[in-house]
Amino acid sequence: MSTSAQQIENLIGKNYKQGFVTDLETExxxxxxxxxxxxxxxxxxxxxxxxxxYRLKALRHWMxxxxxxxxxxxxxxxxxxxxxxxxxxxxxxxxxxxLDEVDPELLDTYKKLGIPLDEQExxxxxxxxxxxxxxxxATTFKGKLKEAxxxxxxxxxxxxxxxxxxxxxxxxxxxxxxxFFAALNAxxxxxxxxxxxxxxxxxxxxxxxxxxxxxxxxGQFERTLIIADEGSHVSYLEGCTAPMRxxxxxxxxxxxxxxxENAEIKYSTVQNWYPGDKxxxxxxxxxxxxxxxxxxxNSKVSWTQVETGSAITWKYPSCILRGNNSIGxxxxxxxxxxxxxxxxxxxMIHIGENTSSTIISKGISAxxxxxxxxxxxxxxxxxxxxxxxxxxxxxLVGDRCGAHTFPYIEIKQPSAQVxxxxxxxxxxxxxxxxxxxxxxxxxxxxxxxxxxxxxxVFKELPMEFAVEAQALLGISLEGSVG
Amino acid sequence: MLxxxxxxxxxxxxxxxxxxxxxxxxGEVHAIMGPNGSGKSTLSHILAGKPGYTVTQGSITxxxxxxxxxxxEIRAREGVFLAFQYPVEIPGVSNIYLLKAALNAIRxxxxxxxxxxxxxxxxxxxxxxxxxxxxxxxxxSVNQGFSGxxxxxxxxxxxxxxxPKLCILDExxxxxxxxxxxxxxxxxxxxxxxxxxxxxxTHYQRLLDYIKPDYVHVLADGKIVKSGGSELALExxxxxxxxxxxxxxx
Ligand SMILES: Nc1ncnc2c1ncn2[C@@H]1O[C@H](COP(=O)(O)OP(=O)(O)OP(=O)(O)O)[C@@H](O)[C@H]1O
Ligand SMILES: [Mg+2]
Numbered sequence: 001m002s003t004s005a006q007q008i009e010n011l012i013g014k015n016y017k018q019g020f021v022t023d024l025e026t027e028x029x030x031x032x033x034x035x036x037x038x039x040x041x042x043x044x045x046x047x048x049x050x051x052x053x054y055r056l057k058a059l060r061h062w063m064x065x066x067x068x069x070x071x072x073x074x075x076x077x078x079x080x081x082x083x084x085x086x087x088x089x090x091x092x093x094x095x096x097x098x099l100d101e102v103d104p105e106l107l108d109t110y111k112k113l114g115i116p117l118d119e120q121e122x123x124x125x126x127x128x129x130x131x132x133x134x135x136x137x138a139t140t141f142k143g144k145l146k147e148a149x150x151x152x153x154x155x156x157x158x159x160x161x162x163x164x165x166x167x168x169x170x171x172x173x174x175x176x177x178x179x180f181f182a183a184l185n186a187x188x189x190x191x192x193x194x195x196x197x198x199x200x201x202x203x204x205x206x207x208x209x210x211x212x213x214x215x216x217x218x219g220q221f222e223r224t225l226i227i228a229d230e231g232s233h234v235s236y237l238e239g240c241t242a243p244m245r246x247x248x249x250x251x252x253x254x255x256x257x258x259x260x261e262n263a264e265i266k267y268s269t270v271q272n273w274y275p276g277d278k279x280x281x282x283x284x285x286x287x288x289x290x291x292x293x294x295x296x297x298n299s300k301v302s303w304t305q306v307e308t309g310s311a312i313t314w315k316y317p318s319c320i321l322r323g324n325n326s327i328g329x330x331x332x333x334x335x336x337x338x339x340x341x342x343x344x345x346x347x348m349i350h351i352g353e354n355t356s357s358t359i360i361s362k363g364i365s366a367x368x369x370x371x372x373x374x375x376x377x378x379x380x381x382x383x384x385x386x387x388x389x390x391x392x393x394x395x396l397v398g399d400r401c402g403a404h405t406f407p408y409i410e411i412k413q414p415s416a417q418v419x420x421x422x423x424x425x426x427x428x429x430x431x432x433x434x435x436x437x438x439x440x441x442x443x444x445x446x447x448x449x450x451x452x453x454x455x456x457v458f459k460e461l462p463m464e465f466a467v468e469a470q471a472l473l474g475i476s477l478e479g480s481v482g
Numbered sequence: 483m484l485x486x487x488x489x490x491x492x493x494x495x496x497x498x499x500x501x502x503x504x505x506x507x508x509g510e511v512h513a514i515m516g517p518n519g520s521g522k523s524t525l526s527h528i529l530a531g532k533p534g535y536t537v538t539q540g541s542i543t544x545x546x547x548x549x550x551x552x553x554x555e556i557r558a559r560e561g562v563f564l565a566f567q568y569p570v571e572i573p574g575v576s577n578i579y580l581l582k583a584a585l586n587a588i589r590x591x592x593x594x595x596x597x598x599x600x601x602x603x604x605x606x607x608x609x610x611x612x613x614x615x616x617x618x619x620x621x622x623s624v625n626q627g628f629s630g631x632x633x634x635x636x637x638x639x640x641x642x643x644x645x646p647k648l649c650i651l652d653e654x655x656x657x658x659x660x661x662x663x664x665x666x667x668x669x670x671x672x673x674x675x676x677x678x679x680x681x682x683x684t685h686y687q688r689l690l691d692y693i694k695p696d697y698v699h700v701l702a703d704g705k706i707v708k709s710g711g712s713e714l715a716l717e718x719x720x721x722x723x724x725x726x727x728x729x730x731x732x
Contacts (some may be wrong), residue, residue, distance in 0.1 A: 428570070431572055433554060433570070434566065434570045434572070436531075436553070437554055437557075438564075438640060439568075439591070441555050441587070448549075448575055452572065452573070452575035
């Protein structure tokens, strides 16, 4: 191997900065999953009867299902009976009423992650819901949002306060029978975020949830439900981190978005779960079902994701373009390094007339990582004049990684226009040397080239997140060139 | 400024440079000519620190330091600049972004603050004017879709912005039309100073009509077979290289 190839190898050694463990007293269930566990979970959370029924229905269905095997990822079978399905920081009395009552250790954890929950230092203009292990620990800016009529609260709270809304919409986009992990989630989800934007309201600030897995041997199963009523608008951000642990941990979330007539939802994710160490030990299994239903005419949903973490990422944020003239967008950066595996992409299902979708996917593989784009564009007979544009680019760093592209196209309507472009490129030794010759360190050169490659996606992210995402790519590519 | 002594360089066990001696003082312009495959680009790569070559003998001293001991980016920050014979393309990275990142990396190394956006734009405006380059090129990806001549001009722009001490131009004149050649020569001439030296690799006298070298060297089969003043280039133009190669072989 030439010096330069060696340098590239060194460069991509990862440095996970969020890998600390918080020492907290927690309350968790013994590992194992059956009806008793589900009933206990529902009881602890004092859920309405419909919720328990739903969970049990999902559990019974899940027991009949097998782990899917079609993705381009490899992992040892998961023992679902060895996972604990509930872990929560032990509450002092009956749970924090305000931030002052939140365990200082917890506030400190979020501070270390760069997410101050303290009302004085909070991110300007961003309301944050922090989910620690399975429960929501703090939501900021509640008052201000209430004034605008916006509901932004933990799912467990929504089940108490707005059960009819939850009952109406939960599972209406991702049914409990949808897939193995969605069924599991429906049975055991413990918390997550709930958002309702009333008719005609433009949400006055960005909404954001930060997920943190802390406890060992727990799975995290959040459920997020966002409803944008007619003519409303919301931008929602999601960030995730976890401590470094040798065992793999399962994260199987479900996110459902519903956009009614003329409504718009922008959903951005920066996913930085612990990816495992250099040898491929440990890390999060990120098996997530995210789907949006553009139910109303002229509605729009835009997914933007920057995926740098997790040992395995397996997710396809999708749009069902039901309303006429509805628009679906998917902008994705997935970076895999060392032994990370990602099989990600989107599904755009065109049902309404004049529906259009855009897919921009940027996959970066380094080390021995595998990165797969898998996308489906489906145009039903009813979707007259549907349009799709797909662009799928892969960048290889070094020569031991892989990039794969599986675009599926199903068209039942002859007036549809579907375009697909794909490229694969490699950071060449000549590019690296050129940058060095201009005074840049190899790290900065790789990071500059990777950032340039992802530019089209980053520009879709809200400002603060774009900066964070760029820094994250920098860290993910940071190494030990000596 | 630069002293090369008895430099032997091989690639994949094949000896390419077979004992080069060269002394470049501050403010001097040296032209290096010679047949295809004689090792001119190899020499420029060795000076810039390109990986993949093995120095089997000899030394290079630059501003009193061992050049071969420095990483390529350190050489660049210390003022060594190479205008590439074949500039690479970097999709997605805009020209202006690269220029700013490079300038700041060099400034940081010298303990200077990063240039602020306003000052940077001022510098850029002045330098693009110097190489008669349209501002639009600044916002395009580095060299992507540039014509051969535009790429070369872009190299000179980078040189003008980074203000190096030792400028090595590897066939920057090849592929340029007459007007572009004048522009490049103008750029170089305006950068000439008592503190800055140039090594210009070229096949053509016409560049030397515009940039008058202090010395001309002929590199053949990995060795400098003849050195002289600017009149040597004229002689080569008339007689070619074969008489020198014969002399060297004899
Ligand atoms: N990677 C390599 N492997 C083997 N031989 C090489 C390699 N790189 C260069 N060479 C050889 O080294 C010799 C010198 O090449 P170099 O590019 O330095 O020539 P040059 O003088 O710049 O020629 P030109 O005028 O055509 O640009 C050539 O014979 C070339 O084939
Ligand atoms: Mg050459």
